[in-house]
Amino acid sequence: MSDNRGEIGVGMVGHAFMGAVHSQAWRNAHRFFDLPLVPRLAVLGGRDETRAKEAAAKFGWAAVETDWAALVRRDDVQLVDICTPGDSHCDIAVAALEAGKHVLCEKPLANSVAEAERMTAAAEAAAARGVRSMVAFNYRRVPALALARRLVAEGRLGTVRHVRAVYLQDWLSDPESPMTWRLRRDRAGSGSLGDLGAHIVDAAQFVTGDLVTGVSALTETFVRSRPTGDGGTDEVTVDDAALFLARFAGGAIGSFEATRYALGRKNAMRLEVNGSRGSLAFDFESMNELSFFDGDDPADAAGFRRVLVTEADHPYVGGWWPPGHLLGYEHTFVHEVVDLVNAVGAGTDPAPSFADGLRVQRVLAAVEDSAAANAAWQQIPA
Amino acid sequence: MSDNRGEIGVGMVGHAFMGAVHSQAWRNAHRFFDLPLVPRLAVLGGRDETRAKEAAAKFGWAAVETDWAALVRRDDVQLVDICTPGDSHCDIAVAALEAGKHVLCEKPLANSVAEAERMTAAAEAAAARGVRSMVAFNYRRVPALALARRLVAEGRLGTVRHVRAVYLQDWLSDPESPMTWRLRRDRAGSGSLGDLGAHIVDAAQFVTGDLVTGVSALTETFVRSRPTGDGGTDEVTVDDAALFLARFAGGAIGSFEATRYALGRKNAMRLEVNGSRGSLAFDFESMNELSFFDGDDPADAAGFRRVLVTEADHPYVGGWWPPGHLLGYEHTFVHEVVDLVNAVGAGTDPAPSFADGLRVQRVLAAVEDSAAANAAWQQIPA
């Protein structure tokens, strides 16, 4: 049956892991949420035409372009979704914004602070013309973390004192696991730090509503070369793990860790926040749950509550299933599309903005500077 | 981009909760799995034309029919998906099978053993003509439960001795929660027993690969009338909770419980199996996990393993995301569609068959008979 809503044409650059999950979000968001515009999967961008066409057929895109610059200029594209490695984010985003296209950009925003600054300037200039931009920190759209943010904003935690954030994976634990672009500084910018650390910095800042003001850090590369698949080996030029201590503007202190060597942890993106009135704990491996300790409970019946974040009045959940019918990883991307398209429809700026992405980038840069300076404290520019 | 695969036209009857989640499965299955036929959402059946059209637009169906008999006869429908309350399953399924249409039927298969027998006979007759049928016990397609079945089949549990199965919800806990068709015997057949108990009987039989041979049961209706929304009240004519003990053909013993009054449990479909060599435990509220105790582990390092069932070689997972990136409730329906369409393509009979659904129905009937006879043991016909 026809749908009376208007459409928004999407051009997406990149069709690997992120491209697959973004496609799923673009295809399905309007089936569950009352969007002002129905996304049309107009063009998929990929350098290899054969592979791009295969991906377009599989994911449901109407056309392909091998040149992202051409994709950005197309009339049937009103929104550009950037799912490429970090080294191309800046050029694509700036070109799209200058062409008047709304932009959704995968995280980390860029491979350097300089690029992120350029992108943020472009986004702010575009915003003045009604063009919207958003960086894709999808974990903000986990209902449990959105609920965490709501509880903090409502004052249920009181003054935040402690933040504990880790993002633990184990896919590099085996030294024979092969080389990939994610282990090359020129493509990925950094290793666990940008890939995983960016998420927990953003999540910590989002949930607390506060900003990191300084860090002390160490990084490590446990396995310095890896097989390339053709019998040779190649040098790993990024961090395998990054650990840092942090201070927040509001007085809280925190610790952060990102690693791909925590054997047995598959996607343990964890956040714990302790305030003067309550505490929160989250683990993405149990993403439908939020642990909440309410300091107002009577002492004899107090304890961390395992809140199953599947009730109709939990963030985003109303669009989906009855209580206890769990959501998964890909739903966070649907929520991202919902928030972005709603903002486009309403003529407002969505969050997280490129400026938010830049703030994360500055923390990552300070971590690298501190690690290079024997853990010396690095203040983050405001 | 075009897809070179052939299509299979689907007609779905019913567009409430089950209709929504089946639509999502039909729309997306071929995006993640290499199906022999691409499902086409041809016709949606619903008695109220306006509401059916709204649902068709929302869920992506091409046309609507207000008469299921017309839907079943349409040339653009090769497969009929039955998502209505239990009282209409038999008529629709038999008509569809006789019209040579493959059938997917929601559980419980029917509201009575007699209907289920008629449906099974129709399915077997149709199968002889290459027409496929399947009953939609979606929990078999939770990767963790499919893995549980695999471990039992591989002998990792040894001889099964104990089964413990509960399905706990709490949405009727409040006596003021309103009347619904699910609480009327004429529509739903039974209450928690058919809605929830059917799932755990099937899951227990599926995972153990064994059949329930007899039961002793009690049922209870805690709240005997409920508000209708128009100021009046209506009588609840089904069980609120059903508990039963069971014996299995292979010598195992088990206990079962289905209730909508377990305050705080939202969708706790739980199964524990203890064998002579290993044990398994599952809870749908943590549906991406399977607990596995391997009795071959050395005593000093033995313990229930929390297996995160998100690895590429876990059942169904290879079609989706990297390890630790969780799946949700709706994915079980995608897997159902995948198995059904693969069977249609391969010309084989999918499982669970209508005969499997009939076996569950016989257990449910025995439970009701036992409950009516003061818990007297009821043997299940083979």
Added chain:
Amino acid sequence: MSDNRGEIGVGMVGHAFMGAVHSQAWRNAHRFFDLPLVPRLAVLGGRDETRAKEAAAKFGWAAVETDWAALVRRDDVQLVDICTPGDSHCDIAVAALEAGKHVLCEKPLANSVAEAERMTAAAEAAAARGVRSMVAFNYRRVPALALARRLVAEGRLGTVRHVRAVYLQDWLSDPESPMTWRLRRDRAGSGSLGDLGAHIVDAAQFVTGDLVTGVSALTETFVRSRPTGDGGTDEVTVDDAALFLARFAGGAIGSFEATRYALGRKNAMRLEVNGSRGSLAFDFESMNELSFFDGDDPADAAGFRRVLVTEADHPYVGGWWPPGHLLGYEHTFVHEVVDLVNAVGAGTDPAPSFADGLRVQRVLAAVEDSAAANAAWQQIPA
């Protein structure tokens, strides 16, 4: 340094597992709790003098007796603690009560209802003379279960609707595990039913403050003969597992299971209670925790609370350590001694009484009757 409190001389019969843990309780209770009388470990009873003397030296008893009848008559014994197998409970308890000695008797109270009735009559006659008696259902003294009882008594659960109780062990899982007195009907009365089932029946009645009025049951013996250690085998004459459904006087329904074949479960004595206003869940393998769901919590922040039952105002905890410093299995016996000696000092009757033990015995008998009658419902005499 001397202690100004009076003393109470204890004579304990039996020095195996229960004797060891009771000794620890008698030796230490007054170090942590302000008892009216200091227990003196006067006499240890055991049939083999050499082994009894070794045990007395190890556990700290001042003397031994090989004849329990002599022990019961001694002037330095004011309280008799019965830690023998069930077949001797009745004779010892009645003799002790008739000799004017307070009695603590291990559970199950007896091997038959007839014995339990005789004991209860003796206890009631003795009570009229100021002689106290108590049956040793130690799980009532787990702080978490005592807290559970308190929450139910305070109305925090509302009307109780569901009880789910299992007691799972696995030490018989291996068919080669040797024969023991616990597997002989003449010594132990029954198998898992009396050993484990008795605990969960008492716990369920204690926590709910309600009584079981009827049951439907099945029992099973998985391994019918076992090695005796001398190259032969001996017949197992008790149940390996017992499952039963139950109704409570107040309208709740419940399921119970006791087994020693739940591979991987070491001492999983679990209880879940769902009421109209709240729910509780407990597992002895995490005995310092109580899960509590408060139905009054706002829906968006509701969830089972993991209450760490180690706060000063939790039952019994004030005598011990700071919050989070866990207690263990043996502490439940210390609490038992505390409650008993306090009752003796105050001249009141402690709980659970022999009448409470008799009520449990009647449930166990009804379970055996039902199991023998093909699960036919058995009403429990009031």
Added chain:
Amino acid sequence: MSDNRGEIGVGMVGHAFMGAVHSQAWRNAHRFFDLPLVPRLAVLGGRDETRAKEAAAKFGWAAVETDWAALVRRDDVQLVDICTPGDSHCDIAVAALEAGKHVLCEKPLANSVAEAERMTAAAEAAAARGVRSMVAFNYRRVPALALARRLVAEGRLGTVRHVRAVYLQDWLSDPESPMTWRLRRDRAGSGSLGDLGAHIVDAAQFVTGDLVTGVSALTETFVRSRPTGDGGTDEVTVDDAALFLARFAGGAIGSFEATRYALGRKNAMRLEVNGSRGSLAFDFESMNELSFFDGDDPADAAGFRRVLVTEADHPYVGGWWPPGHLLGYEHTFVHEVVDLVNAVGAGTDPAPSFADGLRVQRVLAAVEDSAAANAAWQQIPA
């Protein structure tokens, strides 16, 4: 009954929290373990004679001394147990060692590295004369952590890469919680750092078998003055929380956090270790459990095992109860006494030695130095 073993007379200085739990250990260790010498609770030292006598009566000590120097010299004391605040450890320990008495000293070993060095020198001189000394890091004697050490030592973790250690309490979370000696630098040396941080540094070094070589740290005092109980307030002169990053000699990296402001966490002493072949996780709030991930498990059945550390062949457990019958906090002190008395009997040096305590002290000092120097890296002297 008499016990044929010889005795060892114990003099204990201090009778607050640590005195109570040490008394329990001295009274009971020989009841469960086959010690070469039976501890005799000879003398309790306390400055206030009335309170010391009350404590001696309560805990079971034969005599009191108000002057620790006199206690140390008594002929009926062969072992001195130091349970006072840190500012007196050095003087008492050195005097006792010089008097030829074995010494058990509570942690942290001292309030400064200089004191710890003086104590270690005294201990090493005394050891040459057959006098034994041990620092009371009781968490080494949690069976789960002793098992963790055993697994690492057996190579089950492979090369250790990551250590994550936190010790979270919440008893200072309320700003109105009163002043105590633990918040004064002159008595306690430091705050959370020495009280809690000392434990996790020792535990991390113990379990990994490795040493911390350098740290970067920050500390914070959230509440700078507290009520004294007489209407006034007093200044808090210690850290409320201490966070630090660390490198280990063997190449591992780690993070540490000690705080008394983690609302809802009562005694969450947690340790996670990731190696190339396996991983371990522990939380004292579930102290009878060790989580173990075995990297050799097949991928489809791998997961963290919840090992219930209550089997007879687990460290220390053989002296206690059957599987699944949990131990508590105080049992770790019993195990400490067992290891110390066994070493005295065998004429060997027990662990952890004063030199081990000094190593921890050096880490704590480096943490304070780093925190004072804006997180600058501090190398730990070997």
